[in-house]
Amino acid sequence: RGRDILVYFRGTAAGSVKALLYNKDYSLGIRQLLLRRYSRVRGWVVSDRINSSSYHDELLRSVFCLAPAGWELWSVRFFEAILLGCIPVLLTDDVQLPFQQRLDYSRFTVKVEQRRILELESILSSINETVIRRKQEGLKEVWKRMTYQRPPEDGDAFTGIMDELARRVETLGKTPAGGW
CATH class of the missing domain: 1.20.5 (Single alpha-helices involved in coiled-coils or other helix-helix interfaces)
Known part of the structure; x- marks a missing residue:
């Protein structure tokens, strides 16, 4: 089955009562920036509208899955991407990932520094097919460690x-x- 979506992100970006109560910036402002900047890029699905009946199918159809922070520096979409064969794109500088001492995350993820998020389109489109295939193979080797x-x-x-x-x-x- 082919992956016809190059980059995928669906998730909430709006602040909430929790943000007001704790005076905390939801997602460090990254999700909001993604929606403003990339929601109209051809081949990308970037939206705050979530359809739970098609969400996992869309992940299966995607090459790269953006994994920005939520309330914490990580979110569950990082693990969902791994399980569904979509290369996670980490957009948070200081995130601590499980089993970091034992897993070489560079084999199956892409990390983009927060300061370079405005360059995301050129960064991801510059990754060649060989590297993509290698990272997809890495996902097949590592998914079990996350379950x-x-x-x-x-x-x-x-x-x-x-x-x-x-x-x-x-x-x-x-x-x-x-x-x-």
Whole structure:
């Protein structure tokens, strides 16, 4: 099945009562900028209108899926993109991703610095087919690490969390360099 949408983002961009209560900028202003700048670009679907019955189908049809911050520096659409084979495009500078010490995210994502969001169209259209295919293959190799299997399987999210905890336990109680 072909992917006929080059870039995809559907999601809310409006502030809410929560924004007023906490005096917090929703999505660091990134979603609002995406909607203003890219909603009319040919081959892109960028909209604040969400149709839940077609949302996942549209992800399946997309090459790149924008994953801007929401209330936090990450949002669930990052994981949805991975599971549906759409290359996530991270647009938040300081985001911490799961299993960063064990996964090379550059193999299956694109990261665009916040200061370069206005260049997004040229950045994404300059990525050649070979790189796109390589990243799509990377998604096929990594999706299982983002999901929980029943029963747990080696390499799924549960075993990844257990490995991460074991790694942290190994360093607990160790005397720091220069200490007693």
